[in-house]
Amino acid sequence: MTLLPRAYGFWTGAVFAALLVASSAAAHAAEAAVEAKPDTESKPVDPDYYELMRVFVDTFQEIDQNYVKEVDRRKLVEAAVRGMLEELDPYSDYIAPDDLDQFTEAISQEFGGVGIRVNWDRQARAIEVVTPMPGSPAYKAGIQAGDRLVEIAGKAVKDFPQGKEIDTAVEYLRGKPGEEIVVGVMHTGSKDIEKVSLKRELIQLDTVMGYSYDKDGKWNLMFDPEQKIGYIRLTHFTSRSAAEVREALKSLKKQGMKGLIIDLRFNPGGLLEAAVDISDMFIDQGMIVSTDGRNSAHRSWSAKSFGTFNGFPIAILINHYSASASEILSACLQDHHRAIIVGERSWGKGSVQDVIDLEDGKSALKLTTASYHRPSGKNIHRFPDSKETDEWGVTPDEGYVVEFSLDDMRKYQEDRQERDIIGKAPKGEFVDRQLQAAKACIEKQLKEPAAAEAKPEAEKKDEKPAKPEEKKASTSHVPARRLPLFAVPRRAAG
Structure with a gap:
């Protein structure tokens, strides 16, 4: 709705x-x-x-x-x-019938496919496998990072339309779950082509990730095992994100987590209700966010105490590309003094878009209908005429501004891509100064007696998290397809 x-x-x-x-x-x-x-x-x-x-x-x-x-x-x-x-504004858009499926996939982060991230190898004119997704049909079939797909559904990849090789490959690889597709795979170090039959499944992309994979191909959420500092990297805010965050927190609590780093860098946002539900996990009272629109009533979301994860310090990492729902979460925890914000000032998107069905659902309109406000009332939205000295976005706490140069950002992306490949050992040459600052922030708080003492009632809440219906932020009405969205749909996986 x-x-x-x-x-x-x-x-x-x-x-x-x-x-x-x-x-x-x-x-x-x-x-x-x-x-x-x-x-x-x-x-x-x-x-x-x-x-x-x-x-x-x-x-x-x-x-x-x-x-x-x-x-x-x-x-x-x-x-x-x-x-x-x-x-109107940069965030209102028309989604044509041909683009609607892609747009929906970008919001839901799920699709029917074989579960691989791919890249176009221009020199070899082949689809290179960046990494299979854990548990996916491609992963089970033994397809590995570095393998090349030279044939898909009986068609040679080298004959795909020039400039549209990736789009064509993704179009073939994706389809209804249960249907089979045959791909020709050239494994690393071999010139032979192996025909592999893959049965498509519903692929649900994780929105909660760790810093690196463990030996079993699962995300390791404990960044520092000795000091028990957890790490959650949230890439989008989808309908499943709140459940994924809760499961990650339950796992970390079982491992004895004493501090937590939430990485929202490059997170473009997503669903408003996901940001509200995740914020509600970390505060037990007070306003989370409010919205106002010309043709919609004022609404506000407040936290409930039952099921709150408490008793440990939090550092949130943001950068210039953290937008929308990322700003709702970071602003909420900053205003309630629940987390220290580390990194760079965020993007500055304080508007809410409604996705409105057109033509009986064949196309859609993404229209800005309201603006949202952080608990403190400070402005988040960066208007076209805003200056760097104006108040907008979410600014890191004093002493925790860590800027990345373009070269730093490039090296970070390269390092991150290596760590996102299952079974590949990263070179480890890049020093993530922003992450190190967040870790130092947690270490400093752990040394303070007040931060080290967890409240007994909070621990009880953590040990038995509320069911979704029990722990839900209060609101009069939340439209099911309401989303503060900045994401640009991508076709990078099949």
């Missing part, structure tokens, strides 16, 4: 229908849409509305009938829609 699914979906449908008829018909269609608007008080329509619609429809008709060459009507309408959205 979206915030305004019927009103906006019906309204847009009426407008598009009006584009195909005369201007006078457009006025009647718009009037009918207003009268049919469900469960809302009828409001008089500004007379200028009809005149503006007339300009819109007349222009469409003139182009359709008199332009020098025949035009694709759908492309024309979609261009008009995108043109309108460009006048």
Whole structure:
């Protein structure tokens, strides 16, 4: 359910229908849409509305009938829609039917496929396997990092359309769970091609990861076993993220965790409710976040005490690319003095988008409908005319600003990519100064008697976490598809 699914979906449908008829018909269609608007008080329509619609429809008709060459009507309408959205803000967007599946996958982080991350080897004109995903069909079949896919579904990869090799490969590899696909694999060090049959499964990408894999191909969440400092790297905020974080915390608590580092660097955000639920795990009272919109009532989310993970210090890592839901979590824990923020000032996205179905779900509109506010009331959103000296984003705590140069960022990405490959030992040459600062922050707090003493009641809560329905932030209504989203959909896995 979206915030305004019927009103906006019906309204847009009426407008598009009006584009195909005369201007006078457009006025009647718009009037009918207003009268049919469900469960809302009828409001008089500004007379200028009809005149503006007339300009819109007349222009469409003139182009359709008199332009020098025949035009694709759908492309024309979609261009008009995108043109309108460009006048709003960078986060409102139209998702065409061809892009809807990709957009949905980016939000849910799940798809039907064989479970490999791939890259295009331009020199060999082959699809290189970056890494198989743990437990996936490709992993079970013995496909390893460095292997090359030279054939997919009987088609030679070298013959894929130039410039679209990755997209074509992903399109073939993904499909309905249960269906089989045959790939030709050239293993590292071999020139022979092995035909491997893979049965697609529902691939759910982990959003909670550790610093490195253990010997069993699972994420190791204990960053410093001696000092018992845990590490959770959260890559997105999806419908499964809260459950993944809770399971990770339960595992770390069983291992005797005394401090925790939450890494939100390069996290583009995701679902609002995921940010709320995760924030609620670490504070037992007070506001988490609030939202306001022109056509939506003020809403606020507050924490509940039962099921809170307490009694240990937290450091949160952010950088310039931590946005949206990442900023909700870090701002909430910072304002409640539950965590120390380390790294760089965040992106600065304080707006909420609703995903609104169009054409009975064949396409969608991602529209900014509200702004959100941190508990302290400080501004998060970076407006187009904002200066570096203005107040926006989430700023690291005093003494914990650690800037990365472009070279540092490049080396970090290379190091991270190596650590994300199962079975590959990273070179270990890169020193992550931001992570080291977060670790030092935890160590400092562990030495303080107040931080080392866990409250008995908090420990009891941690040992028996609440069920999802028991530990849920209070709110009057949370739309199921409401998301502060900055993510750009990627097609990097099959």
